[in-house]
Amino acid sequence: MNPYLFGYLGAAILALSALSLTRKNPVHAVLYMIVMFFHLAVLYLGLGAEFLAAVQIIVYAGAILVLFLFVIMVLNIKEEMEGERFSGGWPFGIAIASGLFLLVVLITGNIVPGQQGPYTPGVIAAQTNTKLVGTLLYTQYIFPFEIASLILLVAVVGAIVLAKKKLR
Amino acid sequence: MVPLQWYIWLSVALFMTGVFGFLTRRSIIMMFLSIEVMLNAVNLSLVSFAHFLNDLRGEVLALFVIAVAASEAAIGLAILIALFRNRATAQIEEVKEMKG
Incomplete structure (x- = not known):
């Protein structure tokens, strides 16, 4: 895959998922998530997984997220959108997430691929x-x-x- | 060519976005969405390993992960509907019958 295409897709996936998980309105979050899943499907195509790219769009974007949208519409959560969106421990959450990220990056820095199939x-x-x-x-x-x-x-x-x- | 490490790091960063969302959001719907993000990150690493190791078993495993994610979403949202019917709330801090 072209490194520039990978750079665009990776940046878009990370930005869209971060945007999605910080929205106040759950409907907006689900819509951002659908766009993120389409970018992920393009990444699967670049990895030669055509069937999985189709399944990603049909099952994830088409079925699971529509189920989410359906439940959000049924529940009619007006007052949910007015309160605080994060719980008090969000610095703790950032610390845990970035710490685990650094740990895995350190471990996988010089990974050697195993036996070829x-x-x-x-x-x-x-x-x-x-x-x-x-x-x-x-x-x-x-x-x-x-x-x-x-x-x-x-x-x-x-x-x-x-x-x-x-x-x- | 893009090396395997880039895909793994992208997958880990995506997973950690999901971890952050799961730990900090108060709405149960947003916590379920964070779980979906984490499962997608795992799928991405499985597919990239399948590509770089010339082994399709990673893609088969990713299909099973998608099937489990679909059933998890269905059950979780059904529990959410039952909870909302009894308590009229979707905030995780309001649900404390179990004294957890």
């Missing part, structure tokens, strides 16, 4: 990324895939049970 760019170009991911998902990872579907089923049932007014 079999999916070189030539193999991926011959078979396409989507087909290879699908093949892995339905052969080697079929059992985790079924567990993921079970988790989604539990989430559907649990969400209905929790949000329903009265269970008969």
